[in-house]
Amino acid sequence: SLTKEQVEEPKDSDGDGVVIQEFHPPLINNSQVVFNSDETSLLEKGLKFSLPPPLKNEETLANVVADLTVQIGPGVNTQKVCAELVRNTPLPRMSNKLGGVIQGLKRKIKEGDLIVTKADKGNAVVVMERSAYASKVYEVLRQCGAKESENFSFPNQVKEVRRVINECEAIIRTPAMKKALLVPNPTTPLLYGLPKVHKTNTPMRPVVSFISSPTYLLAKFLDRWFKSYVDFQSPHSVLNSASLADVLKDVILPPGTTICSFDVVGLFPNIPKAVTMQRMGELLVKANIPHNELQEFFDLLNICWCPNYCKFEGKFFEFPDEVGIPIGSPLGSLISEVFMSRFELDLFSSNQVLLSHIHYWHRYVDDILCAWTGPSDLLGEFLRYLNSCYPSIQFTLEIGETSINFLDLSVSIRSGVHEFGIYRKDTTTGVLVHGGSFCPVAHKIAAFNSLVHRLTRIPLSQSAFKKELLTIKHLARVNRVNVDVDVMVRRKATRKTLDSTTSLPRDLIQDRRLRWISLPFLGKFSLQLGRALRPFGFRPAFYNPTTVKGLFVRLKDPIPVDERSGVYKLECRDCKGFYIGETGRQMKLRVAEHLKFWNKGQLGKSAFADHLINSGHSFREGSEKLLHKENSYRKRTALEHIEIIRHLNTDAIKVLNTYIPEDGLIELVYDAHRDFSFD
Numbered sequence: 001s002l003t004k005e006q007v008e009e010p011k012d013s014d015g016d017g018v019v020i021q022e023f024h025p026p027l028i029n030n031s032q033v034v035f036n037s038d039e040t041s042l043l044e045k046g047l048k049f050s051l052p053p054p055l056k057n058e059e060t061l062a063n064v065v066a067d068l069t070v071q072i073g074p075g076v077n078t079q080k081v082c083a084e085l086v087r088n089t090p091l092p093r094m095s096n097k098l099g100g101v102i103q104g105l106k107r108k109i110k111e112g113d114l115i116v117t118k119a120d121k122g123n124a125v126v127v128m129e130r131s132a133y134a135s136k137v138y139e140v141l142r143q144c145g146a147k148e149s150e151n152f153s154f155p156n157q158v159k160e161v162r163r164v165i166n167e168c169e170a171i172i173r174t175p176a177m178k179k180a181l182l183v184p185n186p187t188t189p190l191l192y193g194l195p196k197v198h199k200t201n202t203p204m205r206p207v208v209s210f211i212s213s214p215t216y217l218l219a220k221f222l223d224r225w226f227k228s229y230v231d232f233q234s235p236h237s238v239l240n241s242a243s244l245a246d247v248l249k250d251v252i253l254p255p256g257t258t259i260c261s262f263d264v265v266g267l268f269p270n271i272p273k274a275v276t277m278q279r280m281g282e283l284l285v286k287a288n289i290p291h292n293e294l295q296e297f298f299d300l301l302n303i304c305w306c307p308n309y310c311k312f313e314g315k316f317f318e319f320p321d322e323v324g325i326p327i328g329s330p331l332g333s334l335i336s337e338v339f340m341s342r343f344e345l346d347l348f349s350s351n352q353v354l355l356s357h358i359h360y361w362h363r364y365v366d367d368i369l370c371a372w373t374g375p376s377d378l379l380g381e382f383l384r385y386l387n388s389c390y391p392s393i394q395f396t397l398e399i400g401e402t403s404i405n406f407l408d409l410s411v412s413i414r415s416g417v418h419e420f421g422i423y424r425k426d427t428t429t430g431v432l433v434h435g436g437s438f439c440p441v442a443h444k445i446a447a448f449n450s451l452v453h454r455l456t457r458i459p460l461s462q463s464a465f466k467k468e469l470l471t472i473k474h475l476a477r478v479n480r481v482n483v484d485v486d487v488m489v490r491r492k493a494t495r496k497t498l499d500s501t502t503s504l505p506r507d508l509i510q511d512r513r514l515r516w517i518s519l520p521f522l523g524k525f526s527l528q529l530g531r532a533l534r535p536f537g538f539r540p541a542f543y544n545p546t547t548v549k550g551l552f553v554r555l556k557d558p559i560p561v562d563e564r565s566g567v568y569k570l571e572c573r574d575c576k577g578f579y580i581g582e583t584g585r586q587m588k589l590r591v592a593e594h595l596k597f598w599n600k601g602q603l604g605k606s607a608f609a610d611h612l613i614n615s616g617h618s619f620r621e622g623s624e625k626l627l628h629k630e631n632s633y634r635k636r637t638a639l640e641h642i643e644i645i646r647h648l649n650t651d652a653i654k655v656l657n658t659y660i661p662e663d664g665l666i667e668l669v670y671d672a673h674r675d676f677s678f679d
Helices: 037-044 057-072 076-088 096-111 130-143 154-166 175-181 216-229 241-248 273-286 291-305 332-348 353-357 378-389 441-457 462-478 485-501 509-513 524-536 548-552 587-599 607-615 633-648 665-670
Strands: 027-029 114-118 125-129 190-195 204-209 258-264 309-312 315-318 358-364 367-372 395-401 403-406 409-414 417-422 515-520 538-543 566-571 577-583 625-629
Touching: 027 037, 037 096, 037 125, 037 548, 057 076, 057 515, 057 633, 057 665, 076 524, 076 665, 096 114, 096 548, 114 130, 114 190, 125 130, 130 190, 130 204, 154 175, 154 291, 175 216, 216 273, 216 291, 216 332, 241 358, 241 409, 241 417, 241 441, 258 378, 258 403, 273 291, 273 332, 332 358, 332 378, 353 358, 353 378, 367 403, 378 395, 395 403, 417 462, 441 462, 441 485, 462 485, 515 524, 524 538, 566 587, 566 633, 577 587, 577 607, 577 633, 587 607, 625 633, 633 665
Parallel strands: 027 125, 190 309, 515 538
Antiparallel strands: 114 125, 190 204, 258 367, 258 395, 309 315, 358 367, 403 409, 409 417, 566 577, 566 625
């Protein structure tokens, strides 16, 4: 634990005139609900703050064992080591005090009809009334030209997607590829909004979640396929701020140069569709893609892009067909880059006389840094020209004269040479992964590794370097992360020097041979498990199963439990019979199949239906329950196996599943042949 002096706010200056930036408050409460100090403190730690699992140990254990079963394979020694640790190491649980704080927050959020989310810029936590949130989302839908569609049929859209994929012969050739691109239990793309707290009246940025949508896997496939054949990178595009600094550090500007920035207003929702698809076709033809593959690509692209629809508060909305792709689409980055490369190609091949005043033009997505050598009053005329190219694409202009903020850089000109500093927006809160977060140490210092890398990577001026170093130390203090920033900087500088003098890789060969596996972080247990697995060639990458975001953020329309995939159970009304099953489709569809076989007297189709038919018993209405939500087939089957064995060890019920003992991790942990309890 740190002393009071260690966590005090630093002074605004270090005594040499270097002033540290003031950060935005981490919590914005726009509701009338008052939170107590414990509730406020939890929300102020940010949405990524991790907590011990609130689940019962049986549920936590089941997820760990299922993850291990899927990933470590059949190695007997590996399974024995894991089983020994699982059975003999106590799992962490959330304290009653913390659980009370969480329950109090949930109660206030429910009673006040509130939503909790992050700000669009920065990472402040925003609390607001749901009615105000919904009103702002509807307003942005209106501005985007979206129309409510009462006749839209989501099942028909799913069928159409499956038809187009199954009819493919050129790009998607094999049945296995087609099956891999079909989402087994698709859901509607769901709209939500992020509040722009840096703007007047806090408008919303619309984001559409395409995860589990019918075209989600197909869109990701098309993105990879196109990029594997086409190199469409614009000569004006930069990868990040570091690459921009590399380009500019040796540029000498003529006297009187003005640096300015252009920004596209809402690029994604306003991209002209026809022009973009035409450009994609030109690039594919240039790459010598056969005509049949070209035609199939556009058939698949069209089914991903049209209709452009989403769902909000139970209503379907369709966006205009002519322009736009929603923020959140897997194709968004590809589509936007293709259009902007076409825009720049047309711009710089035109006869516009004002182009002679552009010394350089560097773009990151929709933000453009420009060095203008002409009179400043001509910039307005050039802006009007840019805005006349496409009706839906409009630019804004910021004139910085000799200094400007661009991305996370402060760029200034002195004697014709660029100087760089680190820039943070006014909405930046300074909240990183808190030192008290229940997560691996590597997660807590990851942000500082990134900050130190940027500090040593970008050619900063001496004063900018000192200011950023002090800022990083300040962030370590306020986030209570115990890191020695000076040591990190020295190590990074040494490594950078070594990298410049040798071509040999730094990583050890044996580390590269390790296989990464994903496991939940459960404190001491996870660290011991990581050490035990390393000799067998496995290296865990831990994820945090319980976060503030997971507990409180509910922006998207909820998916009914009976429409989810996972492991479920059914009960017999007339005896203690239980049936455990798994399904990758909606649970209600699979349950309906069991009942159909029972009602029609069809034997051999379902173990549960067979029991009801042979015994003359009936189904207990409303007994269907989803035990685990899970989309992954392999993890579902592991969880199903676990639940069958757990129920076999319970004398109070009768498991109707046919159980065949196996030699594996699940049996080693739960041991179906003798009593074993985790209570």
